[in-house]
Amino acid sequence: MCGIVGYIGDKQAQSILLNCLKRLEYRGYDSCGIAVGGSSVGVYKDAVRVETLGQASPRFNGTVGVGHTRWATHGAPTQVNAHPHLDCTGNIAVVHNGVITNFEQLKRQLTGEGHNFVSETDTEVIPHLIEKYYDGSLEKAVDAALRDLEGSYAIIVLMGGRPELIIARKDSPLIVGVGDRGNFIASDVPAILAYTGRVIYLEDGDIGVITQKNIKISRDGKRVDREEHKILWSVEDAQKAGYEHFMLKEIHEQPRVIRNTLGEYTRVVDLAAGSSLIGEAGMESMLMLASGTSYNAALVGKYIIEELLSIPVMVELSSEFDYYKRILARSVTIAITQSGETADTLKAMKKAQEAGCRVVAVTNVVGSTASRIANQTIYTRAGPEISVAATKSFVAQLMVLYWLAMTYPKADARRSAALFTELRQMPSKVQQVLDNENAIMGHAEYLSKYDNVFFIGRGINFPVALEGALKLKEISYIHAEGLAGGEMKHHTLAVLSQRTPVIALLAKDDTYGAMLTNIKEIKARGAPVIALAGDGEEAIEELADFVINVPRVDAVFSPVVNIVALQLLAYYTAKKRGCPIDFPRNLAKSVTVE
Ligand code: F6R
Numbered sequence: 001m002c003g004i005v006g007y008i009g010d011k012q013a014q015s016i017l018l019n020c021l022k023r024l025e026y027r028g029y030d031s032c033g034i035a036v037g038g039s040s041v042g043v044y045k046d047a048v049r050v051e052t053l054g055q056a057s058p059r060f061n062g063t064v065g066v067g068h069t070r071w072a073t074h075g076a077p078t079q080v081n082a083h084p085h086l087d088c089t090g091n092i093a094v095v096h097n098g099v100i101t102n103f104e105q106l107k108r109q110l111t112g113e114g115h116n117f118v119s120e121t122d123t124e125v126i127p128h129l130i131e132k133y134y135d136g137s138l139e140k141a142v143d144a145a146l147r148d149l150e151g152s153y154a155i156i157v158l159m160g161g162r163p164e165l166i167i168a169r170k171d172s173p174l175i176v177g178v179g180d181r182g183n184f185i186a187s188d189v190p191a192i193l194a195y196t197g198r199v200i201y202l203e204d205g206d207i208g209v210i211t212q213k214n215i216k217i218s219r220d221g222k223r224v225d226r227e228e229h230k231i232l233w234s235v236e237d238a239q240k241a242g243y244e245h246f247m248l249k250e251i252h253e254q255p256r257v258i259r260n261t262l263g264e265y266t267r268v269v270d271l272a273a274g275s276s277l278i279g280e281a282g283m284e285s286m287l288m289l290a291s292g293t294s295y296n297a298a299l300v301g302k303y304i305i306e307e308l309l310s311i312p313v314m315v316e317l318s319s320e321f322d323y324y325k326r327i328l329a330r331s332v333t334i335a336i337t338q339s340g341e342t343a344d345t346l347k348a349m350k351k352a353q354e355a356g357c358r359v360v361a362v363t364n365v366v367g368s369t370a371s372r373i374a375n376q377t378i379y380t381r382a383g384p385e386i387s388v389a390a391t392k393s394f395v396a397q398l399m400v401l402y403w404l405a406m407t408y409p410k411a412d413a414r415r416s417a418a419l420f421t422e423l424r425q426m427p428s429k430v431q432q433v434l435d436n437e438n439a440i441m442g443h444a445e446y447l448s449k450y451d452n453v454f455f456i457g458r459g460i461n462f463p464v465a466l467e468g469a470l471k472l473k474e475i476s477y478i479h480a481e482g483l484a485g486g487e488m489k490h491h492t493l494a495v496l497s498q499r500t501p502v503i504a505l506l507a508k509d510d511t512y513g514a515m516l517t518n519i520k521e522i523k524a525r526g527a528p529v530i531a532l533a534g535d536g537e538e539a540i541e542e543l544a545d546f547v548i549n550v551p552r553v554d555a556v557f558s559p560v561v562n563i564v565a566l567q568l569l570a571y572y573t574a575k576k577r578g579c580p581i582d583f584p585r586n587l588a589k590s591v592t593v594e
Contacts, residue, residue: 001588002083002097003027003069004174005191006156006165009182009212013037013065018054020184020191021067023238025050026246026386027187028588029069030077035084035093036060040160043093045082063182063212064163066156068095071588074103075120084158085124087131088116091160094130096123097187098152098172099593106148126155139209142166143221146207152343152593154202156185167208172592173341173369176200176208176215178228183210188341188590189231189365190238190384197231201367229367237383245581247387247475251567252434255427257392258560260381261399262423265407278360278376278404283332286313287357289321289348290336291591293390293470294397298336299463300559301401307556308405308412318344319594321351329356334404337361338385338393339590340368347594349373362400364393378404387582388589389475391567394467395430398560399423422554429551433564436549440565443530443546444572447501448476454492454502454527455482455566456518458511464559465505468566474584476574485511485518496525503569505562506533506540509555519543532562 003024007016017034032053033045042060046053050069068083075081084093100106103122106129111117115128129145130138138159146153152171167174167185177184177192177199184192189199200215202208206224208217217226243249286305288298295317302313314331316324321344333352337345340363349359350373361374364382371377380396402423406416447453453472457465462484469482483492485504496502502522506515516539519529523543531537531544534552541547548569550561574581 001027001590001592002071003029003187003191004095004097004154004156004185005067005187006065006095006158006167006185006210007182008064008163008165008210009179010063011182012061013063014057014060016195017065017067018050019194020186021050021069023191023193024069024187026190026388026582026589027069027071028388028583029071031070031072031079031082032068033082033084034065034067035158036062036065037158037160037162038062041086041091041093041158043084043086045084046079047077047082064158064165066093066095066158066165073099073593074122081119081121083123085119085121085127087127089131092127092130092134093158094123094127095156096126097154097592098170100125100149100153101151102149122151130157138162138164138166139207142168143207154187163211165210167202167210169202169206170204171343173590174202176202176210178215182212183215185210189233190386193231193233193238193384194235197233199229199231199367200226201229201372202226203372231366233384238386245387245571247389247391247571247581250385250387250392251564251571253383254392254395254564255431255434257382257396258399258427258430261396262403264379264381265400265403278332278408283309283311283408283410285311285328285331287328287331287333287352288313288315288336289318289333289345289352291318291342291344293394293467294336294338296463296467296470297394297397297401298334299466300398300460301334303460304401304556305405308415309408309410311410316348318342318348321348327352327355327357331357333357333359335359335361335370335374336397337370338364338380338382338390338397340365340370341590341592343592343594346370346373362397364396388584388587389471389570389581394563395560419554419556422557426557426560429553429557429561430564432551433561433568436565437568440548440568441572443548444569445576446546447478447530447569448573448576450499450501451479452495452500453478453480454500455480455505456485456488456502457505458485458515459507459509460556460559461505461507461511461562464562464566467563468503468505468570471567471570472573474587475570475581476577476579478573485515488518488521493521493525496522496527498526498528501528501530503530503532503566504544506531506537507555507558508534516540516543532565
């Protein structure tokens with residue numbers, strides 16, 4: 001997704017902008033650019049990586065500027081389509097994240113009025129509109145331009161000769177980083193973490209005027225106060241710390257992430273007093289909304305919560321929720337989103353609220369849009385997740401779901417007490433999986449030679465099969481499909497052969513026997529089987545071609561150890577195939593468009 005940055009202060013802007021853009025690279029992009037303001041505006045942009053841009057760019061003198069990483073939507077990833085975009089005079093530069101839906105009509109109109117367009121982008125109408133309305137006040141011109149726009153935007157506007165940046169947002173995230181000797185603007189926190197941890201989140205409809213010393217935010221012409229948040233992530237959290245990829249570092253962080261996330265809630269939830277993570281005593285049903293990996297976490301949550309609380313849980317894809325005609329207004333709704341900015345999930349949350357549901361956000365980003373829309377927010381403590389492929393956030397989401405179920409007053413007290421003891425052992429169980437990395441690497445080398453891989457699981461491991469396939473597919477580009485073991489006979493047996501390995505997830509629960517039968521059916525069709533099973537499962541060692549051993553745990557926790565093994569498997573398979581693991585093609589970390 002596009003990323004935007006801005007800086008105004010007492011230092012040269014160019015190197016700060018490039019540094020911030022580097023930290024936005026993880027969102028995915030195909031071109032980038034900067035504009036630095038002095039008496040005029042200097043612009044350099046191209047369809048290159050940020051590092052190359054920095055090397056090739058002329059040196060601009062100025063202490064105010066904007067930068068952009070573009071993820072092409074309107075027009076190919078070319079130099080001319082890259083941001084910043086300029087007006088006819090070349091003195092107004094705009095960086096934009098979002099989509100202007102009425103840009104064609106505006107472009108026709110502005111062209112008729114004599115404006116000259118050079119790019120195919122929707123964004124270019126914005127500087128031209130500002131130019132049209134400019135009458136001495138940049139803020140007023142931006143305000144007038146925004147009234148003509150339909151769609152979504154987070155923008156930063158720079159004008160030569162003016163020591164200010166004008167910013168605005170609607171349905172796209174934008175933050176202001178408060179510095180001691182200058183201020184920063186960015187799409188998200190990691191971009192500016194090296195400079196400041198004090199952050200203000202803009203809300204939809206806000207317009208800001210940012211100078212070196214002042215931050216003025218208004219809405220509908222009236223000044224508003226926006227709370228400043230302290231971000232506890234450190235710069236090191238957002239760096240690779242010697243690992244080859246962010247994904248590998250984040251996989252290895254998981255024991256700590258589990259401890260941090262659980263630690264957070266052991267403090268706030270007083271079990272003896274009977275308080276729960278969600279303050280809803282008479283919950284009769286639950287609705288969960290999420291996308292991608294977070295959706296798979298929600299599906300695992302369905303099995304956890306239905307087992308422990310005996311209430312029905314519906315899990316829906318955020319992107320489909322808009323098409324549903326009937327919603328149970330009394331369902332407590334849990335919206336799970338790592339970034340807290342996924343457009344589909346934000347829209348689904350609003351729809352659930354309009355239908356009368358109380359919405360609890362489970363998110364990793366303090367102050368994110370989801371946290372501000374929700375009636376209640378539960379934070380995961382995964383730290384910044386930079387790799388596009390989500391790993392530690394998934395496990396942190398599971399921890400919240402376990403905790404939420406186990407502390408709920410209706411939960412079976414004896415079962416919960418036994419599970420608590422085991423939950424506290426999860427960091428060391430996950431560490432044991434990580435210690436088995438070398439063996440998993442060997443299986444990854446084997447897998448890397450295939451073009452189609454299936455993952456199967458039943459019960460609580462069905463969504464883990466979905467997530468294992470999602471992970472392998474997105475970073476290795478191998479076609480991978482996850483499915484419920486029971487579905488094989490309904491379709492997928494038809495395509496099995498020696499060229500289609502199947503990864504079977506075993507847990508010692510009521511699915512075990514049926515999974516063994518699945519493995520036999522698969523073997524009978526000649527497909528190789530890699531089984532994921534608790535240590536010392538002899539029956540499986542005889543049946544499967546290969547076994548990846550994971551520590552024995554209560555079946556309700558098997559998703560935690562299984563997914564960590566599957567994350568490593570995906571990682572090393574992608575590495576063997578030479579894929580750009582942290583930045584898979586065509587994908588973005590934060591999906592802020594529908
Ligand atoms: C996959 C992945 C995506 C996200 C999805 C939702 O590894 O990261 O599928 O899970 O885009 O993102 P959030 O959780 O930020 O709403």
